[in-house]
Amino acid sequence: MLEGLIVKALSGYYYVKPLQDGNIISGEDPAVQCRARGIFKKKGISPLVGDHVMYSLTENGEGTVEEILPRSSQLIRPPVANVDLAVLLFSVKEPDLSLHLLDKFLVHIEHAGLEALICLTKQDLADASDDILEQVKRQYEQIGYEVMITSSVEGTGTEQVKDRLAGHISVFSGQSGVGKSSLLNALMPGLTLETSEISLRLGRGRHTTRHVELIELDNGGYVADTPGFSQLDFLELGVEELSTCFREFALYADNCKFRGCSHLHEPGCRVIQAKEDGIILASRYEHYVEFFAEMKDKKRRY
Ligand SMILES: Nc1nc2c(ncn2[C@@H]2O[C@H](COP(=O)(O)OP(=O)(O)OP(=O)(O)O)[C@@H](O)[C@H]2O)c(=O)[nH]1
Numbered sequence: 001m002l003e004g005l006i007v008k009a010l011s012g013y014y015y016v017k018p019l020q021d022g023n024i025i026s027g028e029d030p031a032v033q034c035r036a037r038g039i040f041k042k043k044g045i046s047p048l049v050g051d052h053v054m055y056s057l058t059e060n061g062e063g064t065v066e067e068i069l070p071r072s073s074q075l076i077r078p079p080v081a082n083v084d085l086a087v088l089l090f091s092v093k094e095p096d097l098s099l100h101l102l103d104k105f106l107v108h109i110e111h112a113g114l115e116a117l118i119c120l121t122k123q124d125l126a127d128a129s130d131d132i133l134e135q136v137k138r139q140y141e142q143i144g145y146e147v148m149i150t151s152s153v154e155g156t157g158t159e160q161v162k163d164r165l166a167g168h169i170s171v172f173s174g175q176s177g178v179g180k181s182s183l184l185n186a187l188m189p190g191l192t193l194e195t196s197e198i199s200l201r202l203g204r205g206r207h208t209t210r211h212v213e214l215i216e217l218d219n220g221g222y223v224a225d226t227p228g229f230s231q232l233d234f235l236e237l238g239v240e241e242l243s244t245c246f247r248e249f250a251l252y253a254d255n256c257k258f259r260g261c262s263h264l265h266e267p268g269c270r271v272i273q274a275k276e277d278g279i280i281l282a283s284r285y286e287h288y289v290e291f292f293a294e295m296k297d298k299k300r301r302y
C-alpha cells in the first residue's frame with residue numbers, strides 16, 4: 001500500500017498525491033483518482049481533503065483509499081483535515097480594517113486550536129502619514145500573534161508570507177475583497193490561469209457543487225482554495241469558554257476573586273483590573289464584552 005495526501009474531493013472521487021515520509025514526492029506527478037472503500041460509508045466516515053491516507057492502485061490506473069491516518073484537526077467549514085495554520089487577512093482600506101472582526105476571527109481560531117498569521121493587506125493604500133498598520137502590528141504581536149504587512153500590488157511581504165506557509169496546510173480567511181485571491185496569486189505566479197480553468201470546468205459559482213482543493217505551493221505548503229470560517233457565529237462555543245479564547249486574559253483570569261468570574265462586572269476581577277491598568281487593550285476587552293452579549297442573545301433565540 002502507498003501513502004498519500006488527498007488534495008481534492010469531487011463527486012465521490014478523491015485525488016491522492018503520493019507521499020514519502022509525509023512529503024509529496026514530486027509536485028509534477030498527477031494525482032491518482034481514487035474511490036473510498038465501502039467500509040468507510042458503513043462506518044459513517046468520509047475521507048477529507050487534507051487527509052493522509054493509505055491507498056492501493058487498481059488495474060485501470062485508478063486507486064482505492066484503504067485507510068485514513070489519524071487527523072491532527074478537522075475543520076467543518078471548509079471541510080479540510082489537518083489544517084494547522086489560519087491566515088487572517090484584513091485590508092487597511094477597501095474594506096476598512098475592522099478590529100472587531102479580527103478579534104472575532106481570533107476567537108474562532110483559538111477555539112479551533114489553530115495557529116494564526118495575521119496579514120494586514122493593501123499596504124499601498126495606507127496613508128503615509130498614518131501608522132495604523134504598524135500600531136496594530138505591534139499591539140497584536142504583544143498579545144502573541146504573528147503579524148505581517150503585505151501589498152499584493154507592490155509585492156511587499158509576500159515572500160515572507162510564503163515562507164511561513166511552507167510545510168503547513170493553511171486556510172485563508174477574511175471578508176470579501178480583502179485580497180485573498182490576490183495574495184495567493186502573488187505567492188504562486190501562474191495560479192490565476194489554473195484556477196480560472198478549474199472554475200470554468202466545474203462551473204464553480206453557478207452550481208452548488210461542494211468542492212475543496214488544496215493548492216500546492218512550490219515550497220511544500222498547501223492552501224485550501226476555499227476560505228475558512230465563512231460563517232462566524234458562536235454556535236459551537238460555550239459562553240464560559242469565551243475568555244479562554246482571548247489569550248492575554250489567561251494570565252489574569254486565574255487570579256480573579258471569584259471562580260467562574262465572567263470578567264464583566266465582578267469585584268476583584270483581575271482581567272478588568274488589567275484593562276484599567278492599560279495592560280489588556282481596551283478594544284480587546286470591549287470586544288470580549290460584545291461577543292459575550294452576542295452569545296447570550298443567540299442562546300436565547302435558538
Ligand atoms: N491596492 C491594492 N489592491 C488590492 C490588493 N490586493 C487586492 N487588491 C484588490 O482588491 C480587490 C479584491 O481582491 P481579491 O483578491 O479578489 O479579494 P478576495 O478576498 O479574494 O475577495 P473575495 O473573492 O470576494 O472573497 C481586487 O480589485 C484587487 O485588485 C493590494 O495589495 N493593493
Ligand SMILES: [Zn+2]
Pocket residue numbers: 253256257261262263264266268269270271272
Ligand atoms: Zn474576572
